[in-house]
Amino acid sequence: FPVEERFQLSNVWLRFKEAGWALLLPVIILGGIFGGIVTATEGAALAVVAALFISGVIYREFDVRALYKSLVDSGVQTAVVMLLVASSYLIGGFLTEAQLPQQLARAIGGVTENKYLILMMLNVAFLILGMFLHSAAAIILVVPIVMPMVLAAGIDPVHFGLVVTLNLAIGQQTPPVASVLIAACSIAKSDIWETTKVNLPFIGALLALLLISTYLPAISLLPVRLIYGG
Structure with missing residues (x-):
């Protein structure tokens, strides 16, 4: 790789001081969210105000x-996302x-009471739903219905x-x-199918992680138990 500038430790501190105010933005966003001061959306708006001030x-x-x-670009990108959200809610309304x-909950409950088989079928169902629906719509639509079955299966x-x-x-x-x-490709101005080809190995890794999280719950619940006990 070409060397644009020789590394010097003194430059690290200099660049850090120059970028110090800008580096406050993730602190404002994450600190506000985890501190319970703002929601994720409000945190984003607060970061914009802070960025304008800085x-x-x-x-x-x-x-x-x-x-x-920036306003025009963000308007276009927001329109893309909102069209997707609107269409997913229309599909959700039809479902x-x-x-x-x-019907899905009854079908799964009628086939088996084994929790691992139930998780396998729910994995397939939620993967398909995620391909077509926005996550909020899928959660609101399906989770309350399947939750009694999930709890009954232990x-x-x-x-x-x-999961x-x-x-x-x-x-x-x-x-x-x-x-x-689609939202990411809209921001990056990249072709969806070309991005998908590059993304396939990452999807494969996520699927492997999904299988581990599904069928080895002790691993996925370990951080929760370490923090909250039980």
Whole structure:
């Protein structure tokens, strides 16, 4: 790789001081969220206000034209995401009217009471749902319906929550809909199918992690038990 500048330890401190104010942004976002002060959305808005203040008052590099371009770009990217969210809620409405989640729960409960087989079938169901629905819609639509069956099978609700989250995370970056993948490609201005080809090994790794988390609950629940006990 070409060497643009020789590494010097003194430069590390110099660059850190220059970037110090900008590095406060993740502290503001994560500190506000984990501190219970703001929600994730409010944290993002707070970070924007902080960024405007830092660039305009502290660094004095505020550029109105750059701000206008950022607003246009963020508007386009938000429109892409909101179209996906709207379409997923329409699909969710259809599934609710057709009572497909209830039929799914009855079908799984009628086939087996073995918790590992139930988890296997729920894995498949949530992976497919994640490909077509936004995660919030899938959770609201299906989780309350299958939760009694999950508890009756003796599945830890925290373990089930981790499994659902992983399933939806994988589904949302797997076409045809892949809401997270489309949002990321919109921001990066990259082709969806080319990105998917590169993403396949990562999806494979996530699937392996999903299997480990599903069928070795002691591993996935270890951090929870270490922190909260039990």
